[in-house]
Amino acid sequence: MDMTYQNANNTSFAGLILAAWIRKGARLLVLPALGLAWLACPSSPAAAENLEVRVNGLGYVQAGRIMHSSDSIDYNYNGNWFQKAAAQITAHAQINKNLEGALGIGARQAHKAQERLDAARRLQVGVEPYISEARFTYTRGDIEAPSLQITFGYFPYNYNPSVRNLGLYLLRGTVYPGFLFSGFETDETMPIANTLGARLHGATGPFQHDVILSSQTNVRPLFDYSLAYIGRYANSVFEIGAGVNFYRLIPIVPELTTPRDTTVFTERYSDSEILSKYDRNHLYIENTPTGPDTTRFTLKGTKLASFMSLDLKALTGQGAMGDKDLKLYSEVALIGVKSYKGIYDDILQRIPVMLGFNIPAFKLLDHLSLEVEWYGAPYRNDYQKLENEYSPIPVSNQNLQRVPETDSTGQLVISRGPGESYPYADPFDVENMVQDNWKWSLHGAKTIKNQIRISAQLANDHFRTGGSTNSDTFESAFSTLKDWYWMTKISYFF
Amino acid sequence: MEKRLYSMQSPAMKSELPLCKHRRMGRRTAAALAAAALMFPLHAGADTFDNLDVKFRGAGWFKSGMIMQSSDTVTGSVQNNYNGNWLQDAGALLTGVVNLSENFEGAFGVGAIQKHAAQGVLDQARFVKLGMNIFLTQSRFTWFPEGKQDFNHKVTLGWFPYKYDHNIKNLGLYLIRGPVYPGILFSGFESKEMLNTANMLGGHVQNKFGPYTQDLLLSSEVDLKPLFDFSFLYVGTLKLGSAFEIGGGANFYHYLPVRPGLTSPSEEKGFNPNVKEQGNFQEHPNDYLYAVPLDSAGTQFQWVTHKGIKVMGRFALDPKALFDGAGSLGPNDLKLYGEVGILGTKNYPGVYDKVAERMPMMLGFNLPAFGLLDNLSFEVEYYNSEVVPDYRKIVERSSAIPQTPYINRGPSNPEPYRVHADDWKWSLYFNKVMAGHVKLSGQLANDHFRTGGTAGFPSYEEAMTALYDWYWMLKLSYFF
Numbered sequence: 001m002d003m004t005y006q007n008a009n010n011t012s013f014a015g016l017i018l019a020a021w022i023r024k025g026a027r028l029l030v031l032p033a034l035g036l037a038w039l040a041c042p043s044s045p046a047a048a049e050n051l052e053v054r055v056n057g058l059g060y061v062q063a064g065r066i067m068h069s070s071d072s073i074d075y076n077y078n079g080n081w082f083q084k085a086a087a088q089i090t091a092h093a094q095i096n097k098n099l100e101g102a103l104g105i106g107a108r109q110a111h112k113a114q115e116r117l118d119a120a121r122r123l124q125v126g127v128e129p130y131i132s133e134a135r136f137t138y139t140r141g142d143i144e145a146p147s148l149q150i151t152f153g154y155f156p157y158n159y160n161p162s163v164r165n166l167g168l169y170l171l172r173g174t175v176y177p178g179f180l181f182s183g184f185e186t187d188e189t190m191p192i193a194n195t196l197g198a199r200l201h202g203a204t205g206p207f208q209h210d211v212i213l214s215s216q217t218n219v220r221p222l223f224d225y226s227l228a229y230i231g232r233y234a235n236s237v238f239e240i241g242a243g244v245n246f247y248r249l250i251p252i253v254p255e256l257t258t259p260r261d262t263t264v265f266t267e268r269y270s271d272s273e274i275l276s277k278y279d280r281n282h283l284y285i286e287n288t289p290t291g292p293d294t295t296r297f298t299l300k301g302t303k304l305a306s307f308m309s310l311d312l313k314a315l316t317g318q319g320a321m322g323d324k325d326l327k328l329y330s331e332v333a334l335i336g337v338k339s340y341k342g343i344y345d346d347i348l349q350r351i352p353v354m355l356g357f358n359i360p361a362f363k364l365l366d367h368l369s370l371e372v373e374w375y376g377a378p379y380r381n382d383y384q385k386l387e388n389e390y391s392p393i394p395v396s397n398q399n400l401q402r403v404p405e406t407d408s409t410g411q412l413v414i415s416r417g418p419g420e421s422y423p424y425a426d427p428f429d430v431e432n433m434v435q436d437n438w439k440w441s442l443h444g445a446k447t448i449k450n451q452i453r454i455s456a457q458l459a460n461d462h463f464r465t466g467g468s469t470n471s472d473t474f475e476s477a478f479s480t481l482k483d484w485y486w487m488t489k490i491s492y493f494f
Numbered sequence: 495m496e497k498r499l500y501s502m503q504s505p506a507m508k509s510e511l512p513l514c515k516h517r518r519m520g521r522r523t524a525a526a527l528a529a530a531a532l533m534f535p536l537h538a539g540a541d542t543f544d545n546l547d548v549k550f551r552g553a554g555w556f557k558s559g560m561i562m563q564s565s566d567t568v569t570g571s572v573q574n575n576y577n578g579n580w581l582q583d584a585g586a587l588l589t590g591v592v593n594l595s596e597n598f599e600g601a602f603g604v605g606a607i608q609k610h611a612a613q614g615v616l617d618q619a620r621f622v623k624l625g626m627n628i629f630l631t632q633s634r635f636t637w638f639p640e641g642k643q644d645f646n647h648k649v650t651l652g653w654f655p656y657k658y659d660h661n662i663k664n665l666g667l668y669l670i671r672g673p674v675y676p677g678i679l680f681s682g683f684e685s686k687e688m689l690n691t692a693n694m695l696g697g698h699v700q701n702k703f704g705p706y707t708q709d710l711l712l713s714s715e716v717d718l719k720p721l722f723d724f725s726f727l728y729v730g731t732l733k734l735g736s737a738f739e740i741g742g743g744a745n746f747y748h749y750l751p752v753r754p755g756l757t758s759p760s761e762e763k764g765f766n767p768n769v770k771e772q773g774n775f776q777e778h779p780n781d782y783l784y785a786v787p788l789d790s791a792g793t794q795f796q797w798v799t800h801k802g803i804k805v806m807g808r809f810a811l812d813p814k815a816l817f818d819g820a821g822s823l824g825p826n827d828l829k830l831y832g833e834v835g836i837l838g839t840k841n842y843p844g845v846y847d848k849v850a851e852r853m854p855m856m857l858g859f860n861l862p863a864f865g866l867l868d869n870l871s872f873e874v875e876y877y878n879s880e881v882v883p884d885y886r887k888i889v890e891r892s893s894a895i896p897q898t899p900y901i902n903r904g905p906s907n908p909e910p911y912r913v914h915a916d917d918w919k920w921s922l923y924f925n926k927v928m929a930g931h932v933k934l935s936g937q938l939a940n941d942h943f944r945t946g947g948t949a950g951f952p953s954y955e956e957a958m959t960a961l962y963d964w965y966w967m968l969k970l971s972y973f974f
Contacts, residue, residue, distance in 0.1 A: 103554030129628040134554030134586035136972040
């Protein structure tokens with residue numbers, strides 16, 4: 001605004017307060033808070049005496065290597081070594097029989113990918129602090145099987161604990177575009193806070209229900225609230241569940257979530273420069289006999305997911321097997337129920353499916369889980385346009401300076417200067433990717449004396465390195481079935 | 495929660511540590527710390543520290559709010575328009591309080607806050623990132639010469655919390671917050687001074703003599719430049735019965751400079767009095783960095799130093815004590831409290847001319863909440879300052895001369911910053927602790943809250959610049 005002082009609103013003070021209440025977001029915080037206050041108030045002050053505080057700690061060292069990464073045009077991760085060390089401490093306090101809280105912090109030593117030698121020589125190790133938990137939970141009924149539980153704050157949540165790596169589509173990742181996220185022991189699969197907001201959990205016999213209100217803290221636009229419901233039926237052998245996530249249902253800055261302001265969200269290319277439908281940032285324009293038909297997008301969307309698990313030991317008997325052996329589990333999702341013309345018109349390209357199986361480890365390991373995933377999205381799993389332009393459209397070849405040229409043999413190639421060219425085909429053609437449709441992961445872990453855990457993974461998943469010392473990146477390191485990495489970790493905890 | 499610590503340093507090591515540090519410190523700093531250290535019985539035997547216990551204190555919170563009105567939306571080429579900006583953070587902290595003996599106590603801890611830059615206008619909002627700030631909650635040890643129980647004397651060294659008026663919820667605390675020249679005020683929703691989080695690095699001696707309590711502090715500057723300078727503070731508080739309390743104090747701010755040349759620039763120290771900030775839209779005496787001209791010819795200059803003396807007087811009145819019983823009122827209800835400060839007793843012609851322009855005053859009143867809330871505090875402040883409340887020149891140029899009122903202005907918006915549009919501030923704060931460990935708190939205010947700027951463009955200005963500016967904030971905390 002090109003002005004110095006704005007005039008005060010012509011509303012009364014009470015009107016302003018009312019406006020604050022009504023404005024999006026305000027109620028989200030106030031209502032759960034007041035609800036919890038109501039639940040907490042009946043507790044007598046005496047209940048706060050003799051507070052029981054339990055301190056848990058965790059430390060680990062992790063190392064691994066990318067053995068093959070096919071798309072090395074811009075960033076070459078082949079042979080890159082990864083290493084991390086971390087420590088965290090969390091305190092759990094039982095305030096009374098109904099109210100319990102946890103809070104803790106941690107720090108991890110981490111680094112960018114080494115990438116090419118020129119970037120690797122500038123590598124530095126940094127320390128990132130993080131919050132392991134900051135939440136409190138009200139429980140009604142038996143603490144082991146509560147009929148009602150309300151959690152508020154920053155807390156861990158995983159609706160499908162069978163998953164070791166792939167899956168968890170409902171609460172991980174974006175909708176438009178439908179980018180998947182996974183990796184080695186991410187926050188979603190470990191007891192580390194991954195959800196900021198509130199959780200309402202209820203149980204009736206074998207049925208369980210979760211309502212999750214979460215604030216977006218990972219992918220831009222930040223702070224938007226999503227509302228999810230997950231219901232499940234479980235017995236000792238079989239579990240089945242389903243859920244819906246109204247992703248970014250309540251945007252904090254609607255103009256960011258549904259970008260329409262053309263002065264802020266500009267297009268990178270003029271109409272004459274458009275080579276593909278992915279070149280635009282916020283529009284899809286189809287030329288029809290009656291004139292151009294423009295489709296506009298939003299980052300909002302609705303996800304659906306269902307999941308199941310089946311313990312096959314019910315058929316074979318326990319024998320010498322561990323508790324988790326022979327478990328079969330699966331998840332399928334629809335990422336975005338709404339089809340958008342041109343970009344998201346094929347519903348089958350928005351349905352990821354994963355299948356997992358715990359290979360019998362006969363107690364030599366706690367589990368040995370093989371997971372396989374198929375996802376037919378044709379575009380590259382790279383959210384740079386979303387992060388930088390708030391674009392609901394995937395990256396294009398032109399965005400990555402991969403406009404094809406015809407070489408001396410008549411082949412279409414992507415040229416990177418004299419003597420360096422790549423075939424204009426999958427995986428270098430990022431608009432028609434098929435070789436990354438299949439992902440797999442083999443994860444194993446063993447806990448020793450209840451305080452030491454050794455875990456490892458071989459996988460071709462959605463692991464993102466985060467880029468090199470040259471720049472940040474947002475793409476998955478793996479783009480063909482030949483790609484893979486390994487990672488190991490030794491943890492000490494109490 | 496109690497945990498035993500077994501690996502303590504030997505008495506010999508404890509004796510050597512201060513000596514090692516002395517060699518690296520300035521003589522005056524070393525002398526001050528040595529004097530404080532000599533007060534400790536370092537000869538205490540190792541068995542003193544056996545069987546100690548540690549109690550863990552922690553807090554976790556989620557906070558959100560919105561700036562409803564922010565009048566000054568101009569920052570030059572970048573539009574830091576905070577109107578309608580959403581603010582959110584989550585944090586956790588953990589502190590271990592170590593009961594070393596009947597006479598000694600230590601505390602240490604760390605915390606982390608998930609924070610972000612202000613959104614600003616849409617073009618800035620899209621660059622907002624979430625970051626993590628890590629901080630020390632406390633790192634101190636305290637000696638109680640006569641034991642901790644109902645102590646009359648205590649000595650604290652390290653990084654510790656200090657606040658001389660526990661009635662204050664937002665505005666005030668002029669003696670320990672903000673610089674002297676320029677007299678810029680600091681406040682905001684549950685700032686660190688309002689919580690039990692360290693805000694002082696140095697030493698603190700507290701003595702109680704019947705109704706009179708005195709605090710003597712030596713504090714190292716860690717927020718504003720020039721960094722590390724030491725300030726001396728004295729605060730006295732007299733309780734007259736259970737109804738009335740008065741207090742006063744002085745802060746000899748930056749009186750022990752670590753680099754005297756930075757604290758008090760002069761020609762002898764190599765500074766040029768003619769140096770001005772370049773690029774301001776209109777000429778103003780405050781364009782200068784280290785001295786202001788006393789004549790139009792620019793032949794005489796008034797050098798300005800960061801050193802200065804703050805004085806403060808305060809009172810608190812609890813009328814409930816004057817009547818029989820509080821009835822259904824809460825213990826904090828109906829309390830009236832106030833504070834007045836002088837930010838710099840010395841005038842500097844040409845830049846700090848009148849003491850009346852350096853006198854902030856605040857009045858607070860705890861509205862009756864009848865036990866429904868622990869506090870419902872309304873505070874109001876008046877500060878007739880000529881200073882633009884923006885401390886960028888301190889941070890970036892180590893300058894004790896205020897910011898020009900033409901800051902961020904240009905030909906298209908030539909009106910200067912209205913230094914008197916923000917003379918009045920107010921704050922309505924409430925909190926309620928439930929089940930002993932869950933706190934709900936909130937605030938509506940027009941105070942000295944600073945957003946820190948938008949993504950990529952840090953700023954040091956206040957977000958509330960006119961009487962009708964305000965924001966709200968809500969926080970849900972869990973603590974033990």
